[in-house]
Amino acid sequence: MKYFLLLSFLWLASTSIYAQSSFREQLAYKSDIEVERFQIYPNPAVDYIQLEGSTNVKELVIFNLVGRQVKTFPAVEGQKYFIGDIPKGLYLIQLRDAQKRTLTTLRVNKR
Numbered sequence: 001m002k003y004f005l006l007l008s009f010l011w012l013a014s015t016s017i018y019a020q021s022s023f024r025e026q027l028a029y030k031s032d033i034e035v036e037r038f039q040i041y042p043n044p045a046v047d048y049i050q051l052e053g054s055t056n057v058k059e060l061v062i063f064n065l066v067g068r069q070v071k072t073f074p075a076v077e078g079q080k081y082f083i084g085d086i087p088k089g090l091y092l093i094q095l096r097d098a099q100k101r102t103l104t105t106l107r108v109n110k111r
Contacts, residue, residue: 038095044109047084051075051095057103059096064089083110 039052051057057075062083064070070091073081083091088110095103 038104038106040093040106040108043107044111045083046111047082048080049083049093049108050078050080054095056097057095058098059100061094061096062086062108063092063094065092086110 037053038057040049041052042049051060054075054077060073060075060081061069062071062073070086071083073079075095091108091110093106093108095106097103
């Protein structure tokens with residue numbers, strides 16, 4: 001009985017480790033070029049935000065913490081995006097590519 005429990009535990013542990021590593025690989029979207037580092041600044045923002053590292057980004061979508069889409073911008077290198085008309089608070093910004101796949105999600109504090 002002890003051996004059966006030990007083998008069952010080892011089997012469950014190895015299955016769990018494999019599933020976690022496989023799931024991480026599925027979640028990580030990697031383009032053909034290379035994994036990029038994105039940064040939105042200033043953070044906290046008042047009226048404008050700017051995106052750095054946006055070679056594959058085609059769209060910025062701003063969501064509030066409830067999940068409601070607040071604004072959408074086409075991504076342009078070196079562009080400032082006006083957010084002065086949205087209320088103060090914490091927002092999530094999805095960076096999407098040309099196929100509307102989410103590259104990453106960044107958090108911005110609007111003051």
